[in-house]
Amino acid sequence: MKIIRNKSWGKVVLLLCLLSCGTRCLATASGSQPLQNIPINGFILPVFNGEGQEIWEARGSSATMIEDNLLHVKNMKLRCFTEEEPPQEAFFAISDMAFVVPQTNSISENFEIKIFGQNFYASARTWEFSGNEKKIIAKDHVKVFLDCNLEECSP
Numbered sequence: 001m002k003i004i005r006n007k008s009w010g011k012v013v014l015l016l017c018l019l020s021c022g023t024r025c026l027a028t029a030s031g032s033q034p035l036q037n038i039p040i041n042g043f044i045l046p047v048f049n050g051e052g053q054e055i056w057e058a059r060g061s062s063a064t065m066i067e068d069n070l071l072h073v074k075n076m077k078l079r080c081f082t083e084e085e086p087p088q089e090a091f092f093a094i095s096d097m098a099f100v101v102p103q104t105n106s107i108s109e110n111f112e113i114k115i116f117g118q119n120f121y122a123s124a125r126t127w128e129f130s131g132n133e134k135k136i137i138a139k140d141h142v143k144v145f146l147d148c149n150l151e152e153c154s155p
Contacts, residue, residue, distance in 0.1 A: 039064045043073055045100065047131055053087060056080045056131055058100055058107060071100040078107065080134045091117040093129075093136060105131035113138075121145045 043063035049055050060073035076098040081087040095113040100106075108128040115122040115136055122145070124138030 036065050036067070043071075045102065047105065049083060053083060054081060055083060056134060058098075060098075063100070069101060069103045071102070073098045073100055073107075076100075076107070078129060090134070091115055091136075095127075107131070110140075112141075119147055 039062040041062045043058075043060040045058045046054050047056050047058075057079045058073065059077045059079075061075040063071045063073045066072050074097055076093075076095045078093040078095075078098075080090045080092070082090050093113050093115040095109055095111055097111045098107050098109045098113075101108075106129060110126045112123060112125055113127045113136070115124075115138075122136075122138060123141075123143045124136075125141035126139040128137045128139070129135070130137065
């Protein structure tokens with residue numbers, strides 16, 4: 001048995017175990033309550049393609065499983081990468097809160113998101129991220145600034 005000493009990897013392994021088993025099989029010693037509503041500090045969820053290359057990553061100051069396969073993440077930072085060699089950051093986004101659904105590879109919220117790319121900045125109030133397509137669908141209160149750098153575009 002290999003012991004993982006790095007705190008971040010330990011949290012990822014714990015989270016992946018929670019997600020793969022489902023909360024029903026992770027009951028307490030008494031067998032009565034699943035491990036829901038317990039925050040995981042320093043949440044990291046990397047997602048890889050079939051070749052083992054990281055294609056996107058969600059991070060947060062904490063994540064709480066509120067239902068089977070539904071995580072509430074605070075201070076979410078989302079990074080998407082190109083699948084070229086070497087991988088480049090396609091865009092990154094930040095939101096104070098988000099709901100992550102690992103089973104459908106999606107993230108969403110009705111709380112502001114700020115999206116930063118090479119030559120653009122965008123924001124939206126209602127949004128959804130499709131991890132399979134690596135795109136954010138902005139639905140409400142959308143603002144987009146094109147042909148600008150980070151300093152020019154940021155509010």
